Amino acid sequence: MFDQMPNQTPETVRLLVNGVAVEMPAGSMVSAAILKTGATLFRRSLTGEPRGPLCGMGICFECRVTIDGEAHCRSCQTICRDGMDVHTDG
């Protein structure tokens, strides 16, 4: 009950960030994948300022991005999955 890992865990997963393919170790978060592609702007603030992750633990909501069409996902609390399609505010 304590361990909920799937039966087969691949070593790495591949996803798309703003159309750029990136490979991450299994278990990585989407926030790390985004930064790995060189993108640092995750969202635009109310007044249009660029923003990126701050707290890294799901509290600040600054790392929100669109994942598989769903807006406002906290990328620091979302584990990378194969084939994921991630978009930042750009």
Next chain:
Amino acid sequence: MDRVRYECDVAVVGAGPAGLAAAFRAAREGRRVTVVDDNPDAGGQIWRGEKTKPRSPEARVWFERIRSVDIQLIAGARVFAQSGPGKLLAETPRDVCELAFQSLILATGARERFLPFPGWTLPCVMGAGGLQALVKNGLPIEGQKVVIAGSGPLLLAVAAYLRERGAELLLIAEQTSSLKLARFGLGLVSKSSQALDLRRRLKGVRYLTDCWVAAAHGYQELDHVTLYRGGKRWSVACDYLACGFHLVPNLELAELLGCDIRNGAVSVDEFQQTTVPGIYSAGESTGIGGLELSIVEGEIAGLSAAGNRDEATRLFSTRAKHRRFADLLNRTFALRDELKSLAQPDTIVCRCEDVVFDRLRAHDSWRAAKLQTRCGMGPCQGRICGSAVEFLFGWTPESVRPPILPVRVESLLSE
């Protein structure tokens, strides 16, 4: 939308060291234990990623212990409201859970305190723990130039971690004075092996006391920072600024449940019980004290919640020892007043609503500022700016209302 229902004797919110220690102790007493945590996996911040690959001896021991008992873990679940006496609601990416319990242990941990300074909202300016979490979560840091700044022992732990992963540490800027730090050093006797270990891992890294970041600069992302020390200013080019000013307890859930808060922490009795009977709290939520204190408080809470007060009492002396260290720690890293003048009139304080310092100055309370400026009313609900305005203006937080986090509409409408 249907709720997924869980029933247990002891519910634990938070799967960090305090929560896991509490869960283990209660389960060993024969209680049915369910642990819920917002993060995708157990470990909290300090043991992030260590459930499958433990790095520290403490993590190895506690994950082994937790596997030796029968415990249910619901990860990725954020508790957002109370649905009735002895019942909490939590949202997962898939559904809404209702958790019914006899007693409850709040081990909600702490977050970093952030202080606003010009440029602190730029991408690549993060918390110290924030950057560490990102690296633990897969961000390659090798060869990246990092400045670490703020206050507290976390800066050193983060520095050592990042260095081992190949980061180029330019310097660590600690706001507290060398005098206070020297006194703290003397108080470190009980922790000397940890201190020596850190010193070895950080050999050759510049550690400046009485020093802080006055501003971060860059177009669209961080380019360089201005450091300040003893009347001198200089700039340092870097890829990341990891900046956090010690820690503050996460209190929202305790407040929602009506537990008294004293001196910015959940108020508990000697058995770690809050002012609400049947609700206990352990770890950083009851005051910042570090790993060892969190663990022993968790054990006491777990035993007490399971009704074994005799066994709990045996751990009181260990807790007292770690509390003395915690007091020393918090005195050492208390923030200096000069940091109140870092924010400029146009510096953003509330990042969710883009409220600048100048607009807040005009008000005399959190409530007035919220009503007039929406400060603290965005998605983070004051979790980031709250501790900053408390330090800058002396305003105490407002009462908490459900939902304590943004949730999906269907979660609120679930039955």
